Amino acid sequence: xxxxxxxxxxxxxxxxxxxxxxxxxxxxxxxxxxxxxxxxxxxxxxxxxxxxxxxxxxxxxxxxxxxxxxxxxxxxxxxxxxxxxxxxxxxxxxxxxxxxxxxxxx
Numbered sequence: 001x002x003x004x005x006x007x008x009x010x011x012x013x014x015x016x017x018x019x020x021x022x023x024x025x026x027x028x029x030x031x032x033x034x035x036x037x038x039x040x041x042x043x044x045x046x047x048x049x050x051x052x053x054x055x056x057x058x059x060x061x062x063x064x065x066x067x068x069x070x071x072x073x074x075x076x077x078x079x080x081x082x083x084x085x086x087x088x089x090x091x092x093x094x095x096x097x098x099x100x101x102x103x104x105x106x
Contacts, residue, residue: 003030003033004026004029006018006023006026006027035103038102038103039103060074060076060077060078061077061078061080062078063080063082064080064081064082065081065083066083067081067084067086068081070096071093071095071096071098072092073093074090076089077089078090079099086103087101087103088100088101
């Protein structure tokens, strides 16, 4: 799906651009397309393919049916919440809030 550009009109408030509803519909569509593209690229990468692995040089990946509730074990770890179709990235190792939502799948 190509990225949809928002029509901002010829001049401010001239009525020739997209309505707020149409513009944010395009924003939502663009974000969904971006998330799908990121997810597809991640699945193509060998480091993300195994569900569990014993290689220190690979990114730790956790698949669960809930959002993360414990701190990431390492910076860059991934948590996939399959029940809500969300992907989180570990940005620290101290708190459960160190997981940051980076994508959602539709």
